[in-house]
Amino acid sequence: MSHHNTVIAQMLKLIPRHEFESLANQHHTGRSFRKDSRWSQFVTMMIAQLSGRNSLRDIVDNMTAQIHRLYHLGSTKLSRSTLFRINEDKPYELYEALFGRLLSRCQGVAPGHNFRFKNPLYSLDATTIDLCLSAFPWAEFRAAKGAIKLHVRLNHEGYLPEFATITDGKVHDVTVGKTLAFPSGSIVAVDKAYNDYAWYNQSTNKGIFFVTRLKSNAACRVIERQHVIKSKGITSDQIIEFTGAVTAKKCPIQLRRIGYRDKSTGKQYFFLTNHMKMAAKTIADLY
Structure with a gap:
């Protein structure tokens, strides 16, 4: 019977095995593997992520059901205890380095964003991931709830996640946002969780x-007050300055407030930007 590559096998072709093994050797600690490997861990966790598995038992049972396909992925089946040990003991720096390699490769072929302007465009966002507090007591978020927060910076040239970090669930979005550097002339789209007038x-x-x-x-x-084209949903386009005692001190510059009404929902939004020349509709579309 002829062999046909699975979708997983095709995806793994994006990660040269020799590069992965080189990084695995660089970031290895503890005793050496006899029959298991970091590649088997990677393949196992990748399949678990893509298939929505939610426990070690679920992951191992799923891999057992697909065991006849693992050979063609260069992987072996890991027991629950082995998978737990590798996940627990082996350093995460391997995957951090792998992320950097893949990002560098993708940046070389990524297309530009779909807007007419040439400025680099980024989005910042964070999402809270719930955890079982009894299983992860270090992730205390509320009295009876555990959580961590995933922060991501997305480059719209190829929609590449150029930065990602995990923090305690209590860390505010803007705390991480203020640590990131952007090239001069770039445009950064953020939600109200990043409100910081000094920033x-x-x-x-x-x-x-x-x-x-x-x-x-x-x-x-x-x-x-500037002229608006109401047919495009723009209700106002104004140059403003803050008047609050503390706010005016932190942000003493003039900014631009754009009112926009979504035709599909009828909701009114007000956007704030320091870009004084870009079309108001483009500003609304960025968000």
Whole structure:
């Protein structure tokens, strides 16, 4: 009977085995493997992630059901105890280095974003991942809830996640956001969780543009009103400055507030940006 490659096998072709093994050797600690390997761990965890497995038993049972296909993936079946030991004891730096290799390769072939402007475009976001507090007591989030937070920076040239880190669930989104560097002239789209007036001012001084949602209770005054095309959903386009005692001190610069009404839902949104020349509809589309 002829052999046909599985989809998983085709995906693994994106990761040259010799490169993986070289990184695995560089980031190995403890005793050497006899028959198991980091490649088998990687294949096992990759399949578990893509198939939505939620426990070691579930992962191992699924791999057992596919055991006749593992040979063609260069993998072997791992027992629960072995998979637990490798996940627990072996350093994560292997996968951090692998991420860097894959990112570098993808950056060389990534297409540009779909907007007319040439500025690099990034999005920042974070998501909270719930954990069982009894199983992960170090991840205390609330009184009876555990959680971690995954922070990601997405480059819209090829939609590449150029940065990812995991923190305690209590760490605020903007705390990580302020540690990231962006090239001058880039545009960063963020939600209201990244609201920080001092950061807005610092980004502007560095030549970095941002697009975000304006908080409803932000105290400000209108300096100038600009013409809008209401047929495109734009309800207002204003130059503003903050008037709050603390806010005005942290962000003493003029910014732009754009009102937009979503035709499909009828909801009204107000966007805040330091880009004074870009079309208002483009600013709304960025968000």
